[in-house]
Structure formats: structure tokens, C-alpha cells
Amino acid sequence: MAETIFNRLTIIGPGLIGGSIARAAREYGGIAETIVASTRSKKTLDRVAELGFADVCELDPAKAVEGADCVILCSPVGTYAALAERIAPALMKGAVLSDVGSTKQSVIRDVGPFVPAGVHFVPAHPVAGTEFSGPDSGFAALFQGRWCLLTPPAGTDEVAVQKLDALWRRTGALTARMDAAHHDRVLAIVSHLPHLIAFTICGTADDLADETRQEVLQFAASGFRDFTRIAASDPEMWRDIFLNNKEALLEMLARFSEDAQAMARAVRWGDTAYIEDKINRSRKIRKSLIELKQA
């Protein structure tokens, strides 16, 4: 049997992302001999057992991490502090502890203090997903060609970082290292702000008078329809992301609001050059995305 990167991999929170890591480990091989899944809900864990993408299903997260040389937190980032405190005494010396949270400074702040000496904490963020959630929603190919950003704090054990990097490349992801604060700013504009906007505009539409609301739904053409797709994502996850990347998110929202006001002013006063410039810049960005194969 070929050697695997890890011996025993524990996924805490086997939903869209965690379930996809487990499936990729199973289908592509080379990642871990044994896959352990743990989640706080008995019902969800039973479903994971039915789906069969883990070798061991365990409700107690502290028991789930026993003997694991890699533990990945895949639950909403708001659960990390309590989880880290709970599992810390059970973590094996030499283990790699990682996560998949969309906010990296908060993860370092919440998990870092609980990491025992000899355990290597390597925060990571796979920039991939769909609007679906839960253990049924995952699939092995989710990370193919997508980026996974590793944000290890200065001084993190290099071998541990390289092992986690190898795990992600094995799932089909491209990997890159980034400073956690920089990560949070980039993600605020590419992901967190678009989600906040999508949730907001759905509410704005919902607040319109009853008759109009029905028509909003009926005539949702290209435009609103795409916003509702973004807005269908997991509520608990997004609440936690907003609260845990507050500063970068509020800064990007402030920049966006200034720009929206400038656009409103251009529309009010018929400043065609300004409007055309904005539209043309958007098309240029879309073109670049297509060239980078991210669209």
C-alpha cells in the first residue's frame, strides 16, 4: 500500500467542505489511512454514517481527535474557540491542527491560545463552495482547480505546513500562502461583501408591498436571480463570517457605499462618461477572470 500523508484524519463538521475533504481522501487516496468524522448533532452524524465517507463516526470531538495526526475544523468559525478548548487536551503530540474557516485572523485569535505545545496549528481556507450545505452536499471534486490559502503564523513548523499543503494539492486544489490579515481583506471584497449585499437586496425586495413582491419573484430575470443564488448559503456560517471579519468587511462596505453613491449621482445628473467607465471596467474584470479560469 502506498504511503499516505497522514495516518488518521479527523474532520470536525463534515458538511459541504468537511464532507468533500473526506470524499476526496476516499476517492483520490494518498491522504489518510483512516477518516474520522465528528459533529455535535446525532442526526447529522447518523446521516454521515449512512453516506459512508468516514471510517469512524464519533459524537464527542475530544474522543474523535484521539490518535489523529491531522485534525481539520470544518464547522462555522464561531464554534472554533469552544471546540479548540474542548479538544486541546486530547490532541496528539506532533499532530497538525487546521481549519477551513473563511476568516483567518479570528481563527488565529480563537484557536491559537488553546493549541498545546508540540501540536502544529496551520490555518487554511479552501476558496470553494456551492450554495448548498450539510453532509449530503459534499463531493470529491469540489476543490479541483480552486485555491486553498494557507495562513500559518510566523514560526509555524515548516514540515507541518508542507504536509497540510500536500493534503490540499491531493484534493486537486492549488495552494498559496498568505498573511492572515491580508487574507481577510482580500476575502472581504471577493466573498464576504458580495454575500452581505446579496442578503441585503433580498431583504429590500421582501420589504416591498405584497403585490410587488409577488412580481419580484415572478419576473426575477438575470440579475436578482443570481443574487438569490449567492444568498442561499448556510445562515450560521455566514453570520459567523460577518462577525469574525467585521473590520475588513465594514471597510469594504464603506468603500462600496461611496462608490454606489457616486454611481447614483452620475445616474441622477446624466453623467454618461462616468457610467460607461464603470461598466467598461467591470467587463475588463470579467475578462480577466475568464483568462484566469476562475469564472
Added chain:
Amino acid sequence: MAETIFNRLTIIGPGLIGGSIARAAREYGGIAETIVASTRSKKTLDRVAELGFADVCELDPAKAVEGADCVILCSPVGTYAALAERIAPALMKGAVLSDVGSTKQSVIRDVGPFVPAGVHFVPAHPVAGTEFSGPDSGFAALFQGRWCLLTPPAGTDEVAVQKLDALWRRTGALTARMDAAHHDRVLAIVSHLPHLIAFTICGTADDLADETRQEVLQFAASGFRDFTRIAASDPEMWRDIFLNNKEALLEMLARFSEDAQAMARAVRWGDTAYIEDKINRSRKIRKSLIELKQA
């Protein structure tokens, strides 16, 4: 040969929408015996002739409408006033004059005064499209299962309205009648505001420092990527829509901005209940859209 709804159908502006009407007329039959295409650019008209979805290609719009019993304006709404003035003397008595513009009050304001006695002006708006534009982008099935909204002013000839309605149903569209002012408010929230937001956020991202911008493109996950798809639409068309539905668009943007500020405040002060409520309402809207088969 089966009878067709119209004898000679002239499409002015055979791009995504106009080219799709012509293709649907060709492929599904029953709409018109002869299809005439006209566009101000010689190069585009040559391409239309190559694509072969029109029987007659004519640069001069006044010549193109001669003898047509149905004329549909499919160019950006900002071109309508000058076009209407130009073609008015050449319109055949009894002809149906229509359009596909996304703003209906402005079309009635711009075209109405030029419509000769005996010509029936029936404004319409097929709520369908893609992010592509130009004569190559059209396809016969574009309108299948999509709504086409007819906004005839009070007193419009009923037979003319029914003939246009029949044309749209023949393309596969569902049809409905709506007051022009009401149409403009509904479309402002379902389509015009989402586009304004998408163009704006692309600009906000583009304004970030060079290093971050490259990463914005590189890590554009679900979220930003969907916004750029919306933002790839035709610049001239969208400039004209914004300027011609100014009041409804600015009102919807003002409502949205209030809601975004309220969301920002909830994020700043950690008001989880408020954030969760907004996210859950968005999911409910998405679910309704799926039930209505508009997603």
C-alpha cells in the same frame, strides 16, 4: 402554407434580443412570412447577412420598415426617440410598432409622440437575456418559459395588443400586461439595481491597490464571480437603462443603501438575531424562486 401572425416583421437592432426574435420566427414558424433586419452599423449588418436569420438586411431604418406590419425596436432605449422620428413617416397604416426596452415609461415618453395615426404602438419587454450581446449571441430558445411584459397605454387597439401577445407566446414566452410605471418599479428592483450594484462592486475591487487586485481576480470565489457575470452585460444598453429609469432606480438604491447600513450596524454591534433574520429571509426568497421555476 399556414397563416402567420404578421406578414413582414422588421427588427431594428438584431442583437441578443432582436436576433433571438428573428431566429425564433424562423425556427418555430407562424410569426411572419418575411423578416427584415436593420442596424446602423454596416459591419454588424454584414454579419447578420452572414448568419442568415433575416430575409432582408437594410441599413436605412426608414426603408427597413416600409411595408412591414410589425416593427420591433431592439436597440438600446436611448436610441428610440431619434429612431421613432426617423421611421415614423415610413410606417405602414395599421402596423404594430413595438420594442423590447427594459424601461417602459421612457419608451412611451420617447416614442409615443412620433407614432402616426393608424399605427398601433404596443410597448413590450421580454424579461430574458444573457451576459452576451451582438448578432452572434442570439438563439431561438432564449424566451422559452420567460415572461414578456406588455405595457400598452390606455386606449391601445386591442387587436394589435393581441397580435403582439401571440407573437411572444409563439417564441415560447409567457405574457402578462402591466402598467408602465409599475413595470419600471418592479424591474428596478429585480434587474436594474442588481446590475448597478454589480458594476459598482467591480469598480470598488478595481480601485484596491495593485497587489490586492491581482488576488481579487485570483481568488474570486462564489460571490464576486457571480457579480462579474452580471456585470459583463452590454455597456450602452445598461447606461441607457439607468438613465431612463432614473427615479425608480434611485429609489430602490436608496432603500437598499438604508438596508445595507442597517446590516453594517448589526455586524458592528454583533446583532446576531438581525443578521440571521436577513439571511433566513433570503433563503426563503430563493426557495420561492425555485418553486416558481425562475431560478
